[in-house]
Structures are given as C-alpha cells and as structure tokens.
Amino acid sequence: MPLSQRTTLTQFLIEQRRRFPQASGDFNALILDIALACKAIAGSVAYGALGGVLGAQAGSINVQGEEQKKLDVISNELFIRACEWGGHLAGMASEEMDEPYAIPPHYPRGKYLLVFDPLDGSSNIDVNVSVGSIFSVLRAPQAVVDGERPLQAQDFLQPGERQVAAGYALYGPSTMLVLSVGTGVHGFTLDPQLGEFFLSHPDIRVPEKTQEFAINASNSRFWEPPVKRYVDECLAGKTGPRGKDFNMRWIASMVAEAHRIFMRGGVFLYPRDTKDPSKPGRLRLLYEANPIGYLMEQAGGRASTGREPMLQVQPTSLHQRIGLVFGSREEVERIEQYHREPARVRDDIPLFAERTLFRD
Ligand code: F6P
Numbered sequence: 187m188p189l190s191q192r193t194t195l196t197q198f199l200i201e202q203r204r205r206f207p208q209a210s211g212d213f214n215a216l217i218l219d220i221a222l223a224c225k226a227i228a229g230s231v232a233y234g235a236l237g238g239v240l241g242a243q244a245g246s247i248n249v250q251g252e253e254q255k256k257l258d259v260i261s262n263e264l265f266i267r268a269c270e271w272g273g274h275l276a277g278m279a280s281e282e283m284d285e286p287y288a289i290p291p292h293y294p295r296g297k298y299l300l301v302f303d304p305l306d307g308s309s310n311i312d313v314n315v316s317v318g319s320i321f322s323v324l325r326a327p328q329a330v331v332d333g334e335r336p337l338q339a340q341d342f343l344q345p346g347e348r349q350v351a352a353g354y355a356l357y358g359p360s361t362m363l364v365l366s367v368g369t370g371v372h373g374f375t376l377d378p379q380l381g382e383f384f385l386s387h388p389d390i391r392v393p394e395k396t397q398e399f400a401i402n403a404s405n406s407r408f409w410e411p412p413v414k415r416y417v418d419e420c421l422a423g424k425t426g427p428r429g430k431d432f433n434m435r436w437i438a439s440m441v442a443e444a445h446r447i448f449m450r451g452g453v454f455l456y457p458r459d460t461k462d463p464s465k466p467g468r469l470r471l472l473y474e475a476n477p478i479g480y481l482m483e484q485a486g487g488r489a490s491t492g493r494e495p496m497l498q499v500q501p502t503s504l505h506q507r508i509g510l511v512f513g514s515r516e517e518v519e520r521i522e523q524y525h526r527e528p529a530r531v532r533d534d535i536p537l538f539a540e541r542t543l544f545r546d
Pocket of ligand 1: 309456
C-alpha cells in the first residue's frame with residue numbers, strides 16, 4: 187500500500203484524541219514512548235544470536251529466585267528509559283523489578299502509572315520463537331501526582347477494569363503493536379525500513395465461536411475438575427458432548443497465543459492448578475492477565491479466572507499470580523459455567539460422565 191494511503195500510529199492517536207477535545211495529549215505521547223521501547227526491543231530480538239546478549243550464557247541475574255536472561259533486563263531498561271522522561275508517568279512497575287520504579291526527581295511527574303512485562307515468553311528467545319512485550323496504563327492517585335506522598339506498590343493494586351489503555355508488541359515474523367485506548371482494539375505493523383508502525387488491523391474482533399484451544403497439557407494431572415472436564419470434552423471431539431472436533435496449540439508465549447486468538451478465535455487456559463500450592467496459577471495478574479483481559483473484552487472476547495471476570499479481581503500484591511482463561515466469549519463462559527457447577531461423580535466412567543452429585 188502506498189505511504190499516502192497508510193495511517194501511522196501517531197496519526198491514529200491524534201485522530202482518536204480529536205474525539206476527546208479535553209484530553210491533554212499526555213496520553214498519546216506516552217503511547218508513542220512505549221512504541222519506541224517496543225521498536226528498540228524488536229531490534230534487539232531481531233539480531234538473535236548475533237546480538238551477543240541472548241540466553242543465559244551471555245549473562246544472567248537472579249531476581250526473586252528466578253534466573254533472568256539478559257535480554258529481559260535490557261528490555262526492562264529500554265521501557266524505563268523511553269518512558270521516564272516525558273512527564274506523563276508517576277511511576278512504573280515491571281515483572282522484572284521487585285519494587286515499583288518512581289520517576290526520578292529531575293523529571294516531571296505525570297498522572298499515569300505504567301505496568302509492563304518487557305519480554306514475555308522469554309524462554310522462547312533461545313529457540314527463535316515469537317516473544318512479546320505487554321503493557322497496561324493506570325491512573326496514578328492524585329496525592330502521588332501532586333507530590334504529597336511518595337509512590338507505593340499499593341498504588342498499582344487496581345482492578346483491571348480501571349485500566350485506561352493496554353496493549354502488546356509481538357516480535358514475530360513481523361513486529362506488531364496491538365493496543366486499545368478504550369475504543370476497540372487496533373493492530374499496527376512495523377515497517378522495518380521506515381521504523382514506523384502503520385495501522386494494519388483496525389477494529390479487531392475475537393470470533394465468538396471457535397474450535398481451537400491452548401493449554402499446557404503436561405500439567406493435566408494438576409488441573410481442577412472443571413478444566414479437566416472442558417479439555418476432555420474438546421479432546422472427545424465429534425464423538426463427545428461438543429459434537430465437533432477441536433484443534434490444539436501451545437506456543438508457551440502468551441502474547442503469541444493471544445494474538446492468534448485475536449486473529450482467528452480460540453481459547454487459552456493457564457488455569458489455577460495444584461502443581462505448586464504457593465502459586466495459584468502461573469501468570470501474573472498485573473503484567474499479563476489484566477492487560478490481555480482488557481484487550482479481549484475490548485475486542486468482544488472474555489477473560490476470567492474461571493470463577494470471576496478477570497477485570498474485577500482486586501489485586502493484593504504487585505507480582506500476584508492467577509489462573510487465567512481468555513478468548514472467544516462462548517468458550518470462556520462455558521468454562522466459567524463448569525466452575526459454577528458442583529463436582530461431578532466419577533468422570534472416568536462414561537455412565538456417570540454427565541451426572542452431577544448435587545443436581546439442581
Ligand atoms: O509467563 C511467561 C510465559 O512464558 C507465558 O508467556 C506462557 O504462556 C507461559 O509462561 C508458558 O508456561 P509453560 O512453560 O508452563 O508452558
């Protein structure tokens with residue numbers, strides 16, 4: 187498509203802002219700073235092994251008992267440096283940092299908080315499979331904006347429904363930025379020659395029905411009964427209660443998984459399980475579940491813990507983990523329904539498979 191017919195990210199944001207004449211423009215500038223960080227990360231990722239910073243061999247650090255690869259740390263730095271100076275933020279929280287990052291005193295303090303996972307799915311880096319960055323924008327408490335008190339971890343503990351924007355960058359065969367500022371979900375593809383994101387997927391909608399699910403089935407013995415039931419029914423295909431065959435995918439990179447679901451539907455589950463009693467789920471509420479949940483809901487999909495809508499969960503700590511189910515609305519609602527139904531008797535015996543112990 188000729189350049190004259192393309193819409194840049196900047197043009198898109200300005201046009202959206204014209205619909206809200208009272209808006210200051212801070213927000214647009216923040217999104218453009220985030221986009222710059224993502225372009226820089228895309229550049230580092232694209233160099234692969236030639237960049238000399240990938241993989242544990244190239245150096246790693248230990249945070250919260252987990253090995254962090256250097257590219258994670260570099261990506262974290264890129265987010266901070268691109269977004270701290272502009273006067274739009276009061277603070278940032280990242281999956282890669284134990285504590286929140288307050289904007290240094292030599293920069294003006296803004297009214298937003300930025301929450302991000304700079305490089306999600308990073309175990310895929312070593313094997314050259316798609317990874318991504320995820321971000322979420324919240325409003326900062328007025329007392330923090332006014333400098334009346336310092337930033338605290340508590341300030342980030344807002345339910346997902348209070349997000350004002352969220353998005354992700356996918357570093358795949360092409361680099362994409364997919365975002366919502368509360369007016370639907372829109373996808374932009376990076377033109378690597380011009381270094382510019384162009385609108386390529388306006389108004390993305392998650393198809394309501396699907397025949398594809400994604401789950402790490404190696405955890406099946408730790409799943410709770412509603413999840414086991416759902417997956418069993420998908421696997422039974424045409425011969426089971428669903429009466430249709432399902433396809434299964436697992437990339438182990440949630441951004442890539444979410445992107446596939448935005449493009450062609452599907453459902454993703456990393457549910458609460460009994461594998462490690464200290465971790466009620468694998469994924470992080472603030473850095474992963476909430477931003478992806480916000481995007482899903484904006485695109486007509488759904489995100490849930492299985493028990494309640496993800497965006498209504500009141501966070502209790504910065505790095506909290508949670509069971510996450512998202513994707514096509516009908517499938518997520520079915521999984522929620524299975525969680526509401528009482529425990530079923532002897533799922534393994536076909537005679538009992540449709541019976542519940544306590545039928546209404
Ligand atoms: O949280 C990081 C992450 O890499 C997600 O992107 C992905 O969905 C998940 O972990 C993969 O987990 P597992 O290695 O258990 O399949």
